[in-house]
Amino acid sequence: EDIDLLSTLANQAGVAIKNAQLYEQVVLINEYLQNIVGTIESGVVAINRAGHVTIFNRAAEQLTGLGIDTLVGRAIAELPVALRQPLAATAEDGQARVLAEVELAKPGGSTLPVLCLTSPLRDPAGGLLGAVAVFTDLTALKQLEMERRRAERLAYFEVLAAGIGHEIKNPLVAIKTFAQLLPRKFLDEQFRQEFARVVGREIGRMEHLVGRLRALARPGGGPHRALDLRAPIADAVELLQPRLDEKGISIRWTPGPNPSQVQGDHAALEQLFLNLFGNALDAMEAGGVRAVRHHQAARVWPRPGHLRQHRQCSPSPDPRH
Incomplete structure (x- = not known):
């Protein structure tokens, strides 16, 4: 009986160690992805199928004037309308969208010209998980054009x-x-x-x-x-x-x-x-x-x-x- 007990405990310990290793790998992968998203100069915003913000990188914070802590986990309604509408539409129908130039409203009443692209997020089976938007400041480009x-x-x-x-x-x-x-x-x-x-x-x-x-x-x-x-x-x-x-x-x-x-x-x-x-x-x-x-x-x-x-x-x- 003692041997069986030790064997059971050993198996459970092995499973726990394996789970801990897998969790550590997931954490490292998430940190790696967060670092990549965080260093992108374009704003990145992702929402899940329920319409809650799951990713909001630093560039998005700078471009919108909104804080990361106030948006991650919150409803999509907290986003500016220039991002909210195409994101919600893509999350609903799974169709990518390209908005060549939209005015992004910022706190204080100012606006920013941005190029916005949305894409659906899908699981390996093709199921719709949400949507992601990537938007870029066009101010410098418009100045060059002028x-x-x-x-x-x-x-x-x-x-x-x-x-x-x-x-x-x-x-x-x-x-x-x-x-x-x-x-x-x-x-x-x-x-x-x-x-x-x-x-x-x-x-x-x-x-x-x-x-x-x-x-x-x-x-x-x-x-x-x-x-x-x-x-x-x-x-x-x-x-x-x-x-x-x-x-x-x-x-x-x-x-x-x-x-x-x-x-x-x-x-x-x-x-x-x-x-x-x-x-x-x-x-x-x-x-x-x-x-x-x-x-x-x-x-x-x-x-x-x-x-x-x-x-x-x-x-x-x-x-x-």
Whole structure:
């Protein structure tokens, strides 16, 4: 009997030791996973099927402004709505979700732009255990995007300054010529009429240039209005003329026969096409003729659209090529 008792105690002790070892392994694995989750720069939040928060890492605490101790084990209702809604939906239907940009509300009324991805948590058999959300602060990315746009705008103004200087020279030369002739031909009625016509036309051209500069000075761009798409393309091609002359390149601009009405801002579209043409010009070799054509597509699904085509032609002294 004593031997049987000792054998039973030994077996139980062995089971207890084995359980202790397994528990220690589980604890180590959990600590390892917690360390991994804790060092991730993105916020990580997990909930179980009952809708209680099971994981809330340090980054999540920093991004949301909420404490780990106040959320782990609490109901999902404690989470900000930008995280609560997609998490609850994923835990309910098991479908992953990607929210490209949502505003994460923080205590105090401030918001933070974040990218949020949710995924279902499943057991080995495929059963739904809950959901996890990973969200990343987009503030730095948006700042880089603003800097990129600012750099593009500065580059555009450099081209614009050269183009405006080139454009304004012609009306000034015409006005100067007529002004020099005015004292000698003032009594000539035909000259005075021609003077009024030419000077008025050239001043109108300069007013148009000033208007374009004022439109570009609006930081947010102007309101969208109905306009002919050919107009900003033509203006962009015209502004490129100094750079074209510098590289010995001729542009043959062929607008489509019919107006291409779109809703947009003339200055913004002009800047867009100037950037596109400028990039193409940077990639071109000096000399030759380049063609820019525009025509309206018969149908572009799901609605009609417009086609802009840039074609590089082989350098040739013959303007027909």
